[in-house]
Amino acid sequence: QVQLVESGGGLVQAGGxxxxxxxxxxxxxxxxxxxxxxxxxxxxxxxIAGLTWGSDSTSYTDSVKxxxxxxxxxxxxxxxxxxxxxxxxxxxxxxxxxxxxxTRISKNKSDYDRWGQGTQVTVSS
Numbered sequence: 001q002v003q004l005v006e007s008g009g010g011l012v013q014a015g016g017x018x019x020x021x022x023x024x025x026x027x028x029x030x031x032x033x034x035x036x037x038x039x040x041x042x043x044x045x046x047x048i049a050g051l052t053w054g055s056d057s058t059s060y061t062d063s064v065k066x067x068x069x070x071x072x073x074x075x076x077x078x079x080x081x082x083x084x085x086x087x088x089x090x091x092x093x094x095x096x097x098x099x100x101x102x103t104r105i106s107k108n109k110s111d112y113d114r115w116g117q118g119t120q121v122t123v124s125s
Contacts, residue, residue: 002026002114004096009119012086016123020081022096022116031055033099036070036081037109038092038121045095049081050105059105064090086123093118 008020020036035050049070051058058070069082079096097112106112 004116006096006116006119009121011122014125016086017084022079024077031103033102033105034079035097038094040092047107088123088125091123093120
């Protein structure tokens, strides 16, 4: 059973940076899709970035392109989300997610069956 644990959230001023980490434990099959989602109060959980384990394939939602970077460290079974030029509208709980059957990135939260507990990111203006 794969478990995901996020860390790295916090409070930052607009224009600042944060790095989120998602450590995966358990049996992980290479080539499976992983993603970061976020959910702001009163809003739907939305896809923001994704990758496939062991490949260079990545995907981003338009609102974070050029500011956020998703990366992986296979030796540590960890996926990162590097967030730069943060804006108040980036404030949300951020979740990492793993799909145990998809080998391509999906923006649909229903395609992910393992979720972390979430980490709060708050950007002040």
